[in-house]
Amino acid sequence: DAMVIQNPRYQVTQFGKPVTLSCSQTLNHNVMYWYQQKSSQAPKLLFHYYDKDFNNEADTPDNFQSRRPNTSFCFLDIRSPGLGDAAMYLCATSPGLSYEQYFGPGTRLTVT
Amino acid sequence: QQPVQSPQAVILREGEDAVINCSSSKALYSVHWYRQKHGEAPVFLMILLKGGEQKGHDKISASFNEKKQQSSLYLTASQLSYSGTYFCGTETQGGSEKLVFGKGTKLTVNP
Numbered sequence: 604d605a606m607v608i609q610n611p612r613y614q615v616t617q618f619g620k621p622v623t624l625s626c627s628q629t630l631n632h633n634v635m636y637w638y639q640q641k642s643s644q645a646p647k648l649l650f651h652y653y654d655k656d657f658n659n660e661a662d663t664p665d666n667f668q669s670r671r672p673n674t675s676f677c678f679l680d681i682r683s684p685g686l687g688d689a690a691m692y693l694c695a696t697s698p699g700l701s702y703e704q705y706f707g708p709g710t711r712l713t714v715t
Numbered sequence: 716q717q718p719v720q721s722p723q724a725v726i727l728r729e730g731e732d733a734v735i736n737c738s739s740s741k742a743l744y745s746v747h748w749y750r751q752k753h754g755e756a757p758v759f760l761m762i763l764l765k766g767g768e769q770k771g772h773d774k775i776s777a778s779f780n781e782k783k784q785q786s787s788l789y790l791t792a793s794q795l796s797y798s799g800t801y802f803c804g805t806e807t808q809g810g811s812e813k814l815v816f817g818k819g820t821k822l823t824v825n826p
Contacts, residue, residue: 636813643819644818644819645717645802645816645817645818645819646757646802646816647816648813648814648815651813658813693756693757701744701745701762701764701806702762703747703759703762704747704749704759704804704814705759706749706756706757706758707756708755708756709755709756
C-alpha cells in the first residue's frame with residue numbers, strides 16, 4: 604500500500620544532542636511537510652518542500668533544519684534539542700497545491 | 716491567522732448528531748477537515764474549495780460559506796468510531812500549499 608513512513612516512531616535524545624527524524628513516502632507526491640504537535644494542540648507547520656523548493660515558516664526556530672535529497676525522502680534535523688522541543692513530529696505529503704495531506708504515524712521525541 | 720473552532724469539546728451518545736464550526740478572520744480559499752484519534756496521525760476527511768460547496772462522506776458532511784469565511788462539519792447518527800479530535804485547516808491563498816490548523820474540537824461518543 605502507498606503510504607507515508609516515519610522512523611523512528613519514538614526517539615529519546617539528550618538535551619543539546621543533535622537528532623534526525625526521517626520520513627519516506629511511496630505516494631510520489633510533490634509536496635512534503637513537517638509539523639510539530641504538542642500535547643492537546645494543533646499541528647504547527649515548521650516547513651515544507653514543493654519538489655526541491657524549500658519553504659520555511661517565519662517562526663520556525665533556526666535550530667530546526669530539513670533536507671529532501673529526493674522525492675521519496677525528507678529529514679528533520681534538530682541541531683540542539685531543548686526540553687521545549689519534546690513533541691510529536693508529523694510528516695505529511697500532498698499531491699500538490701490545495702490538495703489533501705496524508706500524514707505519517709509521527710515520531711514522538713523525548714528530550715532528557 | 717489561526718482559524719477558530721467551536722465548540723472546544725462535545726460529548727454525544729451514539730446516534731446523536733453534532734456540528735463543529737470553523738471560522739476565519741481572513742478570506743478563505745479552502746477548508747480541510749481532519750480527524751485525529753489519540754496517539755495517531757490526523758486522517759483526511761474532506762476538502763472544500765471556495766464556491767460554497769457542500770460535501771458528504773458517509774454520515775459526515777461539511778459546508779463552506781465563503782462570504783462568512785466559515786465552514787461547518789456535520790456528523791449525523793454518530794458512531795463510537797467518530798470519537799477523536801477534529802481539526803479544520805484553512806488556506807487563505809489559493810496555491811499556497813500550506814494549511815493553518817485550528818485548535819481542534821474533541822468529540823467523544825459514548826454508548
